[in-house]
Amino acid sequence: MRLLLLAMLMMPLWNLALGQSYPVGPGDLLRINVLELEQITGDFRVDENGNLLLPLLKEVGVKDRTLLQIRNLIGEQLMKGGFVNSPQVFVDIVEVVYKPIRVIGAVKQPGKITSMSPDMNILDALAEVGGLMENADDEFVVKRKGPAGITNKTFKYSELIKEDEKDKYHPVLPGDTIAVPVKRPIIVSILGEVNRQGQMIFGGVTEVTILRVIAAAGGFTDYAKRGSVKIHRYNEEKEGVEVIEVDVRRILDRGKNEAVTDKNEDIEIKHDDVVIVP
DSSP states (O other), X not given: OHHHHHHHHHSOXXXXXHTTTOOOOTTOEEEEEETTOGGGOEEEEOOTTSEEEETTTEEEEOTTOOHXXXXXXXXXXXXXXXXXXSOOEEEEEEEOXXXXXXXXXXXXXXXXXXXXXXXXBHHHHHHHTTOBOTTBOSEEEEEEEETTEEEEEEEEHHHHTTSOGGGOOOBOOTTOEEEEOBXXXXXXXXXXXXSSOEEEEEOSOSOEEHHHHHHHTTOBOTTOOGGGEEEEEEETTTTEEEEEEEOHHHHHHTTTSSOOOTTTSOOEEOTTOEEEEO
């Protein structure tokens, strides 16, 4: 009993999480540990027919069985063959080929990850494929198929790399798909007293500010009321347009005669904002 408890405590959390969900298949490399039988302790690869070739037992059909099912199956066959009365069997995954992790989209080397450690997390997986492209969106999705169907969980790369060490463990499991979209351009319209009115498209950027939009529009005209610039922005929660008034004069004057405050900091512009300069 003590041996069983010790072995369970030593088992990686990654494999405990897989035990009831991941269906093993051809190409997967399994680590089998039978405490009473050294002959069936080692790494064994599932053949193209979905079988494990084990000493004493020969062929064991494991395709589409979970780790727990395989453990029970090996135990049953060992008892049936008279090799041991109460076998203590442990099964881990060393290499995943049948249902690898897939990383697609705006990463440097999109493809499959087959060799993974038990503690692999999202940042590890992204590093395996070379990291994000320059045009990658900050927000990406991890798709996972479970008993209840496919779930999609959204993460932000900027938040993951800022998290404390204790909060960074967002594990990836065999069969997961990490989808990193290309960053969409930020499109803004500007009207009124600027030298070039119209739609502005800012591609490959993470942030656009009010000063950048005005600069892209050729700057203010001589008649512009710089202290009364308005941003019209759709608010999804309120299901309507909100108007944000900005004193651009204070932003331009910051650092000269006054400290930077919330009122005179450069304002971030969102996708589909309309900037009006009276």
